[in-house]
Amino acid sequence: MPALAALDATESTAGSSPAGEYGSVTGSSLIYFSSVSDNTHRFVAKLGRDAARLPLYTSEPTLLATRPFVLVLPTYGGEKGQGAVPRQVIKFLNVAQNRSLLRGVIGAGNTNFGETYCLAADIIAAKCQVPLLYRFELMGTSDDVDRVIQGLDKFWT
């Protein structure tokens, strides 16, 4: 799986993230980023699954995944979609072991952003060659929650 070189030139290997030691190791099959607005966090909480949240700030050590996982991430778009992938996610995926264990992506966003709706998930899916499994708005509807629960069950069997 290629490094996210186009997003961030920094490549790190297990044991040495750019900020130093890893914050913690996780065997969770669901890993997500959510900013202070917590929309994605609220969606993930409704799934009722074990899930690991990436650190809020890039200055914090990132997580180290030890099992295959699905990544849930919101888009924070800049000009023409540049900067769409949160830097906290780039830092996490620049760890080779994390990238190698990524199996699928779920995107969060807001349709008001038009063409860049959930763009970050598209970018990660293309760069890491994993499927984009689902997209939802803000904290998701109850239908979204049901579909993702069923979809994840199917995906892991």
Ligand SMILES: Cc1cc2nc3c(=O)[nH]c(=O)nc-3n(C[C@H](O)[C@H](O)[C@H](O)COP(=O)(O)O)c2cc1C
């Ligand atoms: C500055 C800013 C830029 C955003 N850009 C996009 C965008 O380009 N595409 C999109 O789908 N959503 C965009 N959003 C919406 C967020 O992805 C959405 O609010 C999401 O639920 C935030 O998740 P979080 O609260 O877990 O961080 C943007 C939100 C903000 C505040």
